[in-house]
Structures are given as structure tokens and as C-alpha cells.
Amino acid sequence: MHKHQLTHAIVGLCAVSTLLVGCGGHAAADYTPSTSNNTIDVVATTPIIADLAQHVAGDRAHVTSLMPPGSDPHSFEPGLRSVRNIANADIVFTNGLLLEQQSLLKTAAESRLEHVPLIALAEESPRHGAQLIPLVENIALDTVWLGMRIGGTGEQLGAQRTSGVRVQLTHLDGPGAAAAYVTSTFGVPEVLFNTRDGINRDDSTTLPVDAHTHVSWAFSAPGVYELTFNATLDTPSGMKDVGTQKITIAVGVDPHSATALANPTVVDGGHIDITADLDQQKILIRGDAPTGTNTSYDYDPDSTVIFVPSTVLQQIPGDPTFRFLGNAGDETYLLPQAVLGKHVHGEVDPHLWHSVKNTIAMVRVIQDELTNIDQAGRTYYRDQADAYVDELSRLDTWMRERINTIPSSRRHLVTTHDGYAYLGKEYDINVAGFVTPNPAIEPSPRDVIALTRTLENLHVPAVFLEPKLAGRAGVLSETAARLAVDVCTIRSDTLDEHVTNYIDLMRTNTTELVRCLANDNDKKGK
Structure with a gap:
């Protein structure tokens, strides 16, 4: 036909x-x-x-x-x-x-x-x-990095490539309200779960098979929270139950003594995901091994406590889009997502x-x-x-020649989006870090110090933001101005009215990298 x-x-x-x-x-x-x-x-x-x-x-x-x-x-x-x-x-x-x-x-x-x-x-x-490059995520955090993941293939349940898994919060026992949300590139929150107004079917999120996402978690009071989740798989023959599980989180209290668990395993750092495993047909806690390595490890939720320290306590932002957390200025225990942006991804960049x-x-x-x-x-x-x-092929040769004019000591890329690993590997550019300006929640003093030290220690001459973010005032631009560091632009995922095809995209990025990272004499006239 x-x-x-x-x-x-x-x-x-x-x-x-x-x-x-x-x-x-x-x-x-x-x-x-x-x-x-x-x-x-x-x-x-x-x-x-x-x-x-x-x-x-x-x-x-x-x-x-x-x-x-x-x-x-x-x-x-x-x-x-x-x-x-x-x-x-x-x-x-x-x-x-x-x-x-x-x-x-x-x-x-x-x-x-x-x-x-x-x-x-x-x-x-x-x-x-x-x-292909595996996604290796930075776990150098002061607190646990708590996300959500779908594991396994689900073949025995009838999962297909486009199948989704619905993860729903069904019950909460705790001293206050709990919420989970993702934050867009421009700081606007999208609520996944929020118990402040009760629990219903809206307290859920759907993820693709073999995906995970970064989530911000907020708790209104210190104490032990027991959150019960249910996961179901969408298949051509209907919804299939994956499992139901209670997850224990200790907020601002001693995780060893505050819960009823005897000798619990306490997870207080690294990358950890609440995981709906389709092959095991259960919900578990999957993440970095207790040794602190990047080795994947499964924790038994029935004997594990996730610890959220008091150091994450902060005021609710004044932005009205955060009213779901409470009144502006009230305190909340906020465990932020480790990257800015609604970013659902798999294991390969x-x-x-x-x-x-x-x-x-x-x-x-x-x-x-x-x-x-x-x-x-x-x-x-x-x-x-x-x-x-x-x-x-001619473009590739030209890019290598141009990027090679940047002294290796200045060939450091600091960006707002973790999408340049292939650029770094292919063209010998050190991806020194990701800068993620969030206009809704101010970075902590530690974040500002870490950014400052990165720029100072590597003598980074410029940081790179995508065009929609390049003109926005914030901690990054202020820090860059204080250190006499340029703010330049780099394009990642799409074309626009100024860059209308792929070759122009790569040429524009290369030209900007050379202009901003080459030494002062090289920058003139480029």
C-alpha cells in the first residue's frame, strides 16, 4: 500500500x-x-x-x-x-x-x-x-544521588521496545510530606509525586524499558519516611504487575537507630536508583557498591535505609512554581537531582x-x-x-586541524549539558565538567567553590553554554566575570535559524572552541 x-x-x-x-x-x-x-x-x-x-x-x-x-x-x-x-x-x-x-x-x-x-x-x-560511549556519571556528591531506574529486558512479560513502566507511589508513612520532581533546563519543576495533597494515581511517572532518570526529593520534616511504590509494565496484551516495595528513607536523623530495622545497611552516598527490575519482577535499590566503586550493586530494600543528612536543609524558593513544596521561605530537606534538566536516559551516551x-x-x-x-x-x-x-571527511579533517591549534593546556571544556563526550574523545578535548545554572534554586556555597577551583586550577579561559542559556545572569556568569573567564556558546541537540544543517553545527562549534580557548593572540581575528 x-x-x-x-x-x-x-x-x-x-x-x-x-x-x-x-x-x-x-x-x-x-x-x-x-x-x-x-x-x-x-x-x-x-x-x-x-x-x-x-x-x-x-x-x-x-x-x-x-x-x-x-x-x-x-x-x-x-x-x-x-x-x-x-x-x-x-x-x-x-x-x-x-x-x-x-x-x-x-x-x-x-x-x-x-x-x-x-x-x-x-x-x-x-x-x-x-x-559508542557508556554513560559514566559523576558520583562525587556530598549526599546520595537518588534516581529512578527500569532494569532488565522484560521479555518474559511481553515487553517491547516502546513499552513503558509506570512507577506509582501508593502509600507514605512519615512525619511530613514528601515530593519528587524533575527540573527542566530553565528551572521549572515537573512534579512526579507529592503527598502534601494526598496520594492518588497522579503520583506516578512512566519510564521506558532500560532507562533511568534523575530526581529531586523534598521532605518537609525530619524523621523516617516509608514510601511504598508499585510498578506495572505496559504490554500489547495489557498491564503486567512488576512488584510492590517499601523504601525507607531517614531524613535528618540517625539512620541506624531511628528505624525499626535491625543492623540496617545505610546508603549515604553515590548513585542509587529505586529500580523496577522487569526480569526479577520486583522493586529494589540498585547503585554503587558499598565500597564506593562504580560497580553496580543491588540492595535489599527490606534491610536498607537511604540517608538524607541535615546539611540539605534549605528554604523553599520564592518562585511560585515551587509552591507545591510549601510556602516560600519555609524550610525543606531537599535532595537535588545531580544534573539539571529532565533527563531520561539509558546506559549509552x-x-x-x-x-x-x-x-x-x-x-x-x-x-x-x-x-x-x-x-x-x-x-x-x-x-x-x-x-x-x-x-x-573533509569536515572531520578541518575540525582536527583547527582544534589542534588550541594549546593542550587550554583545551578544557566546561559546559551546561553533559552531551559532549564524543566531541571530547574524538578531538582530544578534556571535558572538565558540566555547569548547570538553575535559576530557581541557587547553587550551594560548596558548588560555587568547586566551580571556582575548577576554573582556577585548570586556568580555564572560557565556559560554554547553549545559546538559550548564554545570556542568562547567574552564579556561573558572575563567577566567570570575577575570574575573567569568557562565556561562550556551544550547540548540542538541534539546529536553529542560525545553524541550519549538521556541517554548519560542527563548524560553528569548532570555530567557537578555537576562538574562546586558544591563547589571546590566536583569538584575535578568528
Whole structure:
């Protein structure tokens, strides 16, 4: 069945998609084929992937990006237009590795016709030589870093790639209210659980299979809190129960004596996740081993206490968006998420495109998959891909030459977003740290000291913020000004009106790195 015979498919989507609020009378995507009615329709989730696909597809396809320029792949939610575009697609390309929101991936899986390929480029790229980097997270914190995780594959329960796991808070015993939330890049909280107004079905969050997220936790009074969670897996045959478990958290009190547990295991540092394990079908506490290493370790929740010290006590911010915690100025025990931003991810860094060699591998995957659905275009796609790979190879050489002009003693990258590991590894740049300015909650004095010492000890000449954050006043800009450190821009996940294609993205970032990190003489005229 060709895409131009799919008008009736939209009618069915209205009945099954929870994302739609209504359906219009025009099912076709908004485009005019550039060659003939046999032009294939390619859908890509992000502008970067769409640009790569267009270079390979050329005139044999129309390429649509679901996300508009400037949007954040980590938070973009699909709407009616996305569903229509996917329903008319002959092939759908995603980044994968949990870069995109689960809701977008689920929409892509459910809205396309059954025979239409859904290709995760980052996950397929190793077959053409891409090198993936595991996510290694910084656990150098004064307190425990408490997140949430989905473990296991869930195959025996019928889990699929787009399945979600709903984790719900069902009961709380404790001396006060408890809340959990994530904070967006601009400091706006999204509440996951909040017992201040009672407990209901809204006190829940849904995560993809094999994902985890960073969470801020707030407790209104000192004492022992027992939080009971239930997890259920969404499968094609219905919801499957994963398990129910009580988690004990000691806030501002002695964790050894304040609970009824005999000789409890106390977790007071490192990266720890409340984990719904699909294969074991139970909820447990998974994280760093008691030795303090990065070795994964499972703690028995029935004999474990998570400790939140009194040092996290602070006033509730004046921003009205934090009213769910209580009145401005009141005190709360706040265990903050370790990174700023609603950031659900898996075990592998999904930002492959910051290595041009990895991008070349993604281009070859696109070539393979377009050829699979359009055999008549085999030679055309090969020639298109070869020409683009030549361009990318020249870009890679140029980047190496330019970055090598930065003295190694100044080749340190401090950013606001932990998405540049591939850039650092591929081009010999030391990713010295992540700066995450939060306009809602001021960094602690210790945070400011740590930032200051990093910039001073490494003699960092500049820090890098994404364009939307670069002009914002805050502790980072004040610290940078005090130390005569430049604030420069770097782009990560998307294109915009100033940088409209992938090659421009990489050239712009390279030019800014050289301009800001090279010595004073090199910076002039660049």
C-alpha cells in the first residue's frame, strides 16, 4: 500500500491514539513530491537526523523532521501533525539510545503502518564502525544521588521496545510530606509525586524499558519516611504487575537507630536508583557498591535505609512554581537531582553526532535502509551517500586541524549539558565538567567553590553554554566575570535559524572552541 492510499488510516488513529484531540479531513502530509507520485516519504525525529537523511535521499524522497528547529529532543512531545506525518511515512528514522521522549517513540511505533521500518540510527551505527560511549556519571556528591531506574529486558512479560513502566507511589508513612520532581533546563519543576495533597494515581511517572532518570526529593520534616511504590509494565496484551516495595528513607536523623530495622545497611552516598527490575519482577535499590566503586550493586530494600543528612536543609524558593513544596521561605530537606534538566536516559551516551566519524556511520545506515525499501534507487543512494561522506571527511579533517591549534593546556571544556563526550574523545578535548545554572534554586556555597577551583586550577579561559542559556545572569556568569573567564556558546541537540544543517553545527562549534580557548593572540581575528 502506497502512502497516497493512506487517507483512511488517519481515521483509525483518532480512535486509538491518546495524543489526538481531533482529526481533520486531510490525512496527507503537507508537501508536494519533487519528482513523481512514487517519491518516498521519510520521517526523522530530529532536525539533525532529517538533514543527514536528506543528503542521502536527495530528490527521490521528501524528508520531514517531527521536531522543529530549536526544540529539545529530550522533552519534545508529539502532536497531531507528528501522527499524520508518521502515518504517511515509508520509513521513520530516530536517533535511539533514549535520546527522544518515550511518548514520541511510542507514537512513531503505533502510528506507522506495520510494514514501515522504524530505524534507530545510533543503535544501528556500530555495524558501520561507530564507537559508542557508556554513560559514566559523576558520583562525587556530598549526599546520595537518588534516581529512578527500569532494569532488565522484560521479555518474559511481553515487553517491547516502546513499552513503558509506570512507577506509582501508593502509600507514605512519615512525619511530613514528601515530593519528587524533575527540573527542566530553565528551572521549572515537573512534579512526579507529592503527598502534601494526598496520594492518588497522579503520583506516578512512566519510564521506558532500560532507562533511568534523575530526581529531586523534598521532605518537609525530619524523621523516617516509608514510601511504598508499585510498578506495572505496559504490554500489547495489557498491564503486567512488576512488584510492590517499601523504601525507607531517614531524613535528618540517625539512620541506624531511628528505624525499626535491625543492623540496617545505610546508603549515604553515590548513585542509587529505586529500580523496577522487569526480569526479577520486583522493586529494589540498585547503585554503587558499598565500597564506593562504580560497580553496580543491588540492595535489599527490606534491610536498607537511604540517608538524607541535615546539611540539605534549605528554604523553599520564592518562585511560585515551587509552591507545591510549601510556602516560600519555609524550610525543606531537599535532595537535588545531580544534573539539571529532565533527563531520561539509558546506559549509552546518545549524542553520537559530535563525532563526525560516528555521523558517517549513521549516514551509511540511512543509505542501507533507503536502499532496502527502494531497490531502484540503490545506485542513486550510494552516490548521494558517497558525496556526503566525502564532505563529512573533509569536515572531520578541518575540525582536527583547527582544534589542534588550541594549546593542550587550554583545551578544557566546561559546559551546561553533559552531551559532549564524543566531541571530547574524538578531538582530544578534556571535558572538565558540566555547569548547570538553575535559576530557581541557587547553587550551594560548596558548588560555587568547586566551580571556582575548577576554573582556577585548570586556568580555564572560557565556559560554554547553549545559546538559550548564554545570556542568562547567574552564579556561573558572575563567577566567570570575577575570574575573567569568557562565556561562550556551544550547540548540542538541534539546529536553529542560525545553524541550519549538521556541517554548519560542527563548524560553528569548532570555530567557537578555537576562538574562546586558544591563547589571546590566536583569538584575535578568528
